[in-house]
Amino acid sequence: MGQITHVSRRGAVYVWRRRCPATSAHQSTGTLQVSLRTRELSTARRVGALVSNAAEWMYEGMKTQTITKDDVRAYLEAVVAEELQRIEGERWDESPAVSPAEWRRRWMTDRAEACALRLLAQRGQAADLMPEDMDLLRERGFRPDEMSLVLEQLFALKERFWGTEPPALAPSPEAVFGDRTITEAGYRHLRSAAFEGRARALEQSDRRAAGGSKGT
Incomplete structure (x- = not known):
């Protein structure tokens, strides 16, 4: 099957998994994992794309430095x-x-x-x-x-x-x-x-x- 970005199968269902970007040079990264709650590849493709878009917005917010x-x-x-x-x-x-x-x-x-x-x-x-x-x-x-x-x-x-x-x-x-x-x-x-x-x-x-x- 074709590879889906950040999507893989874990057990019976597909999950979306991506490393979080560091917001500063002194901050370690973590990993965000979301269960797509589906066993179907076609559904995992669609839901995975939605999660990727939502994550991009979230990561941009994490990188935004507020005014102190x-x-x-x-x-x-x-x-x-x-x-x-x-x-x-x-x-x-x-x-x-x-x-x-x-x-x-x-x-x-x-x-x-x-x-x-x-x-x-x-x-x-x-x-x-x-x-x-x-x-x-x-x-x-x-x-x-x-x-x-x-x-x-x-x-x-x-x-x-x-x-x-x-x-x-x-x-x-x-x-x-x-x-x-x-x-x-x-x-x-x-x-x-x-x-x-x-x-x-x-x-x-x-x-x-x-x-x-x-x-x-």
């Missing part, structure tokens, strides 16, 4: 480093402010974006500016018209990242982790880290700091 907290921290650090460079480049090309009012507007726009990003990092698509958030902004020196900047940034970011064509994460997870499968839940954690990283970069690039770019 250490991975998120590493990605957050990569985001902060990249965003600091991006902000420095943007400030270098920025024309000098022509009045104290314009300088403050730029400064508060940066702060508003950082606040909006942090809300998105913490609450995701459900983020909104609640009364408690407004109290905190007021304590941090935001005027009523400047609080509206936070809402504008929040809505713009939500439309961008939860729209029909959301942008790719930057830096790309591949650049940080290499060729690695990332689950939907892992992607959500990385997206939150990207929001938090941009917020931290903006705060670290506070325009009030000594040596700011071109007095902007």
Whole structure:
């Protein structure tokens, strides 16, 4: 009879048997065996093929590495480093402010974006500016018209990242982790880290700091 992949006869019935792949270099492999519960070769062929397909999906899941907290921290650090460079480049090309009012507007726009990003990092698509958030902004020196900047940034970011064509994460997870499968839940954690990283970069690039770019 023709050989069937992973299928053999054990006693009176056919079984499907295959060695499990190791999920890491330090993990030993085991063997998965499934009784096909049939004495008929034709039935064993059909059922064996179904079991093989199901096993492939299962083995892919075993090989998928989930995102850990250490991975998120590493990605957050990569985001902060990249965003600091991006902000420095943007400030270098920025024309000098022509009045104290314009300088403050730029400064508060940066702060508003950082606040909006942090809300998105913490609450995701459900983020909104609640009364408690407004109290905190007021304590941090935001005027009523400047609080509206936070809402504008929040809505713009939500439309961008939860729209029909959301942008790719930057830096790309591949650049940080290499060729690695990332689950939907892992992607959500990385997206939150990207929001938090941009917020931290903006705060670290506070325009009030000594040596700011071109007095902007």
